[in-house]
Every structure is written in structure tokens, then in C-alpha cells.
């Protein structure tokens with residue numbers, strides 16, 4: 001048996017490898033670039049490239065690729081081989097520092113939202129040395145950022161790195177105020193919990209909707225859904241177990257710390273969580289994890305569905321973004337400390353997050369907005385589309401005590417004095433009970449639960465980091481000017497709680513009364529992508545994001561357009577697929593069945609005096625449903641045609657929300673009704689029960 005410790009990271013050009021294959025001078029220089037972002041000398045780059053190539057060839061690689069994350073949310077790669085012709089007809093394997101550092105993919109077909117005209121289609125990719133290179137399928141993957149020639153970000157990595165930078169700058173200002181000069185760098189970390197469905201490959205292949213859109217566009221609920229709640233953490237089926245074991249192994253080879261796996265709420269639904277890491281690495285690794293999950297599934301005759309809502313009426317899939325801020329000296333700034341002093345610092349960072357989430361509810365909401373995730377947010381199993389924060393009773397009581405200058409500990413103590421009193425210890429249990437909150441404090445980190453399972457985690461973290469950087473900036477501006485730091489700090493935290501406590505909600509987020517209460521509190525409820533995304537360009541958001549250098553104004557507008565176009569395109573494809581399935585599969589099948597029933601009725605009435613009441617009713621109702629499906633398809637077809645001529649992205653997305661999606665619902669309702677009345681033998685594709693309970 002191979003030992004995990006032997007093959008873990010075996011496909012990664014990590015520090016162990018760097019140390020082993022680079023000269024000490026080159027290693028040190030590279031390490032400085034990784035840790036502190038100092039520019040890399042070309043001679044160092046050449047040495048690294050040479051060593052990387054030799055290492056990769058030794059592991060069977062023949063190609064390399066600059067791997068990047070365009071704004072589609074997927075990853076992109078263009079493979080070049082290492083070969084280079086030698087004069088005598090042989091080839092040699094070459095890879096230079098220049099090729100390592102910079103690539104020039106023909107980028108004309110990646111969305112740029114108008115940032116780059118097609119005649120100047122070329123963008124360039126730049127190596128991100130903070131994220132390790134790795135080998136997959138015989139190719140050396142080099143994580144890169146993707147920019148236009150004028151320096152505008154065309155991907156999700158560049159703004160993510162910028163947002164981490166912004167947070168770092170502001171957090172350092174705060175730490176300095178607390179007298180901390182030893183910290184050189186503050187970074188955010190993320191542990192993304194990834195949910196997914198596994199279904200049999202041969203059933204998947206029979207459904208156009210799954211193939212084209214990743215979700216079922218039709219399907220009546222099976223007799224047994226998740227009511228029994230016997231799947232959650234239940235025994236894992238053999239086939240799934242084999243898949244998970246294989247997946248773990250592949251991920252471990254790639255240096256991904258896959259840690260937890262279990263069944264989820266819905267049948268056929270599962271979860272995988274890695275151990276957390278620095279945010280940009282977590283983002284790269286989560287993209288890679290999603291790819292590997294899908295690839296390994298094929299090996300096992302399965303398909304891994306990453307869509308947020310593959311099955312209507314069944315629990316959807318999310319991705320919990322566990323997020324914290326820590327220093328290079330190993331202190332988690334979101335962890336209540338041991339001393340009063342550390343506690344005061346913790347409370348300030350906590351206040352910064354509270355303020356950030358309240359001030360930028362819109363950015364957080366739109367950072368997770370996609371057509372797929374819209375089906376999930378606000379449905380009965382996911383956090384609502386309203387952003388609120390869960391802090392737990394204990395911490396809320398502490399904040400109330402600070403706000404009102406009252407004792408916080410059952411009246412035994414004097415009023416809470418920052419920098420003097422010790423906070424009570426929060427046990428993990430008391431902070432982690434609420435599973436319905438979109439943004440929950442879980443003891444030493446926040447869990448942002450609104451991300452969809454297929455989302456890149458970059459977007460959510462870009463906006464979260466930026467918003468918190470802005471709070472910290474405002475705090476530092478005040479505190480740096482204060483004569484008496486302690487008093488100013490106390491007042492600042494107190495004011496922040498007063499102004500932003502409306503965002504704190506410890507109750508059940510799935511409850512309808514909460515939505516009404518949230519409205520009373522003036523919280524935003526942006527139900528769909530069409531409602532949320534245009535707000536990216538609101539003046540306050542543009543001002544904040546540009547002031548921290550996270551985006552330029554042009555990038556913001558282009559991103560809004562790209563995200564809205566994504567939304568519009570996805571739903572448009574769904575609509576066309578629905579029409580196609582209705583006309584070519586469902587209507588013919590129902591008609592055939594109704595025809596056969598009708599034939600049976602005439603045959604029966606010819607020989608016997610029977611009423612055939614049920615059969616006649618069936619024929620009538622099915623014929624009626626066929627007409628309705630036809631009508632609804634035509635209606636939807638017309639809407640699809642109307643959508644085509646709307647040029648502008650905001651208007652088009654509103655049309656999708658108000659016209660396309662409701663019409664799709666109508667068409668589906670007739671088809672799902674027909675499904676419940678049609679013989680299984682006639683139904684043209686596998687039904688929900690088979691899809692959900694088909695894996696052994």
C-alpha cells in the first residue's frame with residue numbers, strides 16, 4: 001500500500017521541491033517574491049523555469065500551460081509542448097524564464113466586457129508565484145493572472161490579489177495602532193466546503209437538459225424526496241465511497257488538503273471540504289478540485305453535478321466560504337484572544353466585519369449572483385437572498401453591553417471596559433448552531449454561506465476583502481488622529497454597533513417573518529441576479545472599489561456586463577433546451593401514450609359494453625396538456641426572439657427575469673403534470689427517482 005504521506009503533493013512544485021532542485025541563491029530570491037511580492041529577476045526566472053521543466057519532464061510531462069481564470073468563472077488553458085527543434089533533426093526540451101513569467105494566449109473569445117476590442121485581442125498571462133505549479137494529465141500547469149495589454153484585469157485572480165493587498169494595507173495600519181510592529185503581512189484564509197451531486201452517467205446521457213444546462217428543466221418530484229432525512233451524514237454507498245477515495249488520492253497528489261467528506265441533505269448529494277489555506281491558493285485549488293471531481297466521476301461511470309439546483313424541490317448545492325484574517329506571525333485576528341488587549345483588537349476587527357457586511361450587503365449579494373444560484377437563495381433550504389449576520393447569543397450580549405454601557409455578564413460585573421476586561425470564552429458549540437444564516441460567526445472565522453456550488457470563490461472574497469478593508473480604513477483614519485486611543489476605540493466600537501446592529505440576526509433565516517422583519521430594518525432583498533448585479537455600478541460601490549485599487553471604473557462596468565450576459569445567456573440556453581425537449585421528446589411521447597390509450601378504448605368498447613371512464617378522462621386531459629405545452633412553447637419561443645433584439649445587458653437581464661423565467665415555469669408545470677399521468681414506459685428520459693436513487 002502506498003502511504004498518503006509518500007504521494008501527497010507529489011505532482012506539485014512546492015517548497016520541498018524548490019528547496020531540493022534550486023540553488024540556495026535562487027530559492028531565497030524566489031521565496032522573497034512569494035512571501036513579499038518583490039519582483040523576480042530574469043536570471044532567477046530562467047533558473048526556476050529550467051528546474052521546473054526538468055522536474056516536470058521527470059514526472060512524464062511533455063507540455064506546459066499558463067492556467068488562468070477568465071471571467072466565465074471556469075478555468076482556461078492553452079498547452080504548449082516543451083519541444084524545440086535541434087539542428088540535426090532531433091528535438092530538445094526547452095522552457096525559458098520568459099515563457100514561465102509571461103504567456104500570450106489568443107484571448108479574443110474570452111469575455112472582456114468591452115475592455116478589449118477584438119482587433120487587439122491579445123491579452124497576456126503572468127505567473128503567480130504564490131500559487132504552486134502542478135502537473136495534471138502530462139502537463140505542467142502554471143497558475144497565472146490574465147490581463148489586457150493596457151493592464152486591465154480580465155480574470156478573477158488579479159482583483160482577488162488586489163483585494164488581499166488592500167486588506168493587508170489597512171489591517172497593518174490598525175495593528176500598528178495596537179502597538180504591533182512585528183507583523184509584516186496580513187492575509188485572509190479560506191476553507192471552501194464544496195457540495196455536489198453524483199448521478200449515473202448512462203442516465204445523464206439521456207437528458208438533454210443536464211447535458212446542455214447542468215440542471216433538470218423538467219421533472220416531477222419522486223414519491224420519496226429528502227423528507228426522511230436519512231441521507232444526511234448517512235452511510236456512504238460503495239460506488240460513492242470508491243469515487244471519494246479515488247478523488248481524495250488525486251487531490252492529495254495535487255497538494256490539495258481534502259479533509260472531510262460526507263453525504264448531504266438530499267439523496268445523491270455529498271460534500272467535500274479541504275483544510276483552509278491562503279485565499280488565492282484556496283481559489284486556485286477549489287477551481288482545480290471542481291475539475292478533478294468531474295473528471296474522476298467519469299472514471300466511475302458517474303457524473304458530478306456542480307449546478308446549484310440540479311433538481312427542483314430537492315436541496316440545492318452551495319459552497320460555504322469559511323473566511324478569516326491572520327498575521328504572518330500566526331495570529332488569527334478573528335479569534336477572541338486570551339488577554340484584554342487582544343480582546344479589544346478582536347472586537348475592533350469584528351466591528352469592521354459587521355460594518356462591512358452592512359454597508360456592502362449589495363456587493364456581497366451580487367458577488368454570488370448567477371442564474372443557477374438564484375434558484376437556491378431564498379428557496380427553502382439555502383440562506384435567503386437577504387444578507388444578515390449571525391453572531392450567537394454570547395457575542396451579541398457582549399456587543400449590547402458595550403453599546404449600552406451595561407454589565408454583560410448577568411449583572412455580576414461592572415460595565416464592559418475595552419482593554420481591561422476579558423471576554424468570556426466562546427465555545428464552538430454556542431457559536432456554530434445556526435445553519436440558516438448567510439454570514440455566520442463560527443468561533444474564529446466567518447462562514448459566508450451564500451456561494452453557489454459552481455461559483456468561483458474569487459468573487460465573494462474580492463468583495464468581502466474590499467468591504468472589510470474599507471471599514472478598517474475608516475477606523476484607522478479616526479484612531480490615528482485620536483489623542484486618547486482607548487477612549488476613541490471604545491467610542492468607535494460603540495458607534496459601529498449602534499449604526500450597524502440591524503445586520504445582526506440570530507434567529508431562523510428560513511422563516512418568512514424574518515423577510516418581513518428584514519424589510520422593516522431596511523435590509524436589502526435582492527432576489528435575482530437581474531436585481532443585484534446592476535448595483536455593482538452604484539456610485540458608493542465604484543468609489544469604494546476604485547479607492548482601494550481593487551478595480552478600475554472601466555473594469556467594474558465591464559464586469560457587470562459580463563455577469564449579466566452570463567445570466568442572460570444561461571437562461572436563454574435553458575429556454576431553448578426546454579422548447580426543444582417539449583417539442584421533440586415530451587409532446588411526442590405523451591401523444592403516443594394518449595393515442596395508445598385511445599386505441600385501447602376503441603378496442604375495448606368494440607367488444608364490450610364498458611364505459612372506460614378513466615381512460616377517456618386520461619386521453620382528454622393529456623390532449624389538453626399537449627395543447628397547453630404547445631402554446632407555452634410558442635409563447636416562450638416568442639420571448640426568446642424578443643430577447644435577441646434587446647442590446648443592453650441590464651434591460652436584457654430584467655426581461656429574462658420578468659418574461660423568460662416565468663414562461664419557463666409555465667411550460668414546465670404542464671410537462672410535470674403530464675409526467676405524473678403518463679406511463680413510465682413512454683416517458684422519454686429518466687425521471688427524478690432514477691436520477692436521485694440510481695447510484696448503488
Ligand code: ADP
Nearest residue numbers: 189190191192273274275276322323324444445
Ligand atoms: P463545519 O463548518 O462543518 O463545522 P469546520 O468549521 O471544522 O466544519 O470547517 C469548515 C471549513 O472551515 C474547513 O475547510 C476548515 O479548514 C475551515 N476553517 C477552519 N478554521 C478556519 C480559519 N481559521 N479560517 C478559514 N477557514 C477555516
Ligand code: MG
Nearest residue numbers: 193320322447
Ligand atoms: Mg460549515
